[in-house]
Amino acid sequence: MRKIWISICASLFFLGLQAQDIQQKLFEAGFENIQVIESADTLKIFFEHREFRNPLHSMRYAQLLLEEQPEKAILWFPLYHNRPIAKYKADTYNYSSLNLEEKAFYKEANDLYDNYRFHFRIHPDFAARFGYYSNPFQIKLNAIIDTRIYLTPGLSVQTGISIPLENRLDAQDMKPRLAPSSLHYFSQPLNHHFLAVSMGTFYYDRYGLDFQYRYAPLNKRWSFGLESGLTGFYWMNSGSFYAEELNSVYAVVDAEYRLNYQRLSLRLSAGQFLFEDKGARIDIIKQFGTVDIGFFAGYTEAGSSGGFQVAFPIFPGTIYRNRKVEVRTTNEFRWEYSYNNEDPAARKFRIGIPRLADMLRQYHESFLQSFQ
Structure with missing residues (x-):
């Protein structure tokens, strides 16, 4: 039982480090207010990038920056004026609305002062x-x-x-x-x-x-x-x-x-x-x-x-x-x-x-x- 708990804690610690690495890498490339929900097979990434007019360019740019990450399904959540617009599946760009859990996560994680230039x-x-x-x-x-x-x-x-x-x-x-x-x-x-x-x-x-x-x-x-x-x-x-x-x-x-x-x-x-x-x-x-x-x-x-x-x-x-x-x-x-x-x-x-x-x-x- 103790080994199982150690394994779970180690996994959570690794996921936390990986989310921080993603945030750091994207922020250095001009992305702002990056928030990450990570599970075993999915990355959900909230971000804002004010340089690109076409949001597709920001999503493609982010995906290139994250090529070294473990293979996981990526869902993009582009922000506009600090608000999530929608959810897009990487590669196919299929659209869907945010669910209640995703809205609650962003509301809690949203940081106006430390995550914007x-x-x-x-x-x-x-x-x-x-x-x-x-x-x-x-x-x-x-x-x-x-x-x-x-x-x-x-x-x-x-x-x-x-x-x-x-x-x-x-x-x-x-x-x-x-x-x-x-x-x-x-x-x-x-x-x-x-x-x-x-x-x-x-x-x-x-x-x-x-x-x-x-x-x-x-x-x-x-x-x-x-x-x-x-x-x-x-x-x-x-x-x-x-x-x-x-x-x-x-x-x-x-x-x-x-x-x-x-x-x-x-x-x-x-x-x-x-x-x-x-x-x-x-x-x-x-x-x-x-x-x-x-x-x-x-x-x-x-x-x-x-x-x-x-x-x-x-x-x-x-x-x-x-x-x-x-x-x-x-x-x-x-x-x-x-x-x-x-x-x-x-x-x-x-x-x-x-x-x-x-x-x-x-x-x-x-x-x-x-x-x-």
């Missing part, structure tokens, strides 16, 4: 207008250095500085200013149901409250969402801050369908858009891996609109990393250009992070499996 993210803020008769090519370019700090599970604050580089578009001066800054909460209260709330200043000179809900089974073709909020116009110039009342209400519902052909998705949105123009918009999005390209057309009370959008990571990725600090370029730069015949129509705005629909599209089972 202090990130500095560098990315451009670019706006352009073409065809104005006296100045055919008008651009505005800022370099933004910002950071995200986790406060409680799912709750974070993002802030930084915006450094003007070029402005031939409007009257804003060339002095550094506060970058769009917001308090953001992300959660998955029930399987397949995602929630995001942001409060602060956003891109396109908006400030206020932004709410997003999405029902998105990550192995089904259909997903449905709601985006709503209350915003106002704000302006920063020469050290001054000007803001108008929170008087613009928007509420848009959408349905998205994955064609399962060439990684194409079709999205139809309808409701009241940013400038309180009621109407509809249709987007078709093509995912290339780390790059998304989309085309859209809209028609509202303000008129018709059409254009394109792109999203991609900025080279080179990580610039500097140690145990406490990481400096990197953004894993997603998103830009949209639209042509409006009169007033802006079917317009949305960026909140400083990907919207739920764009983020969850990267985690869809069919998207990950399409690279096999």
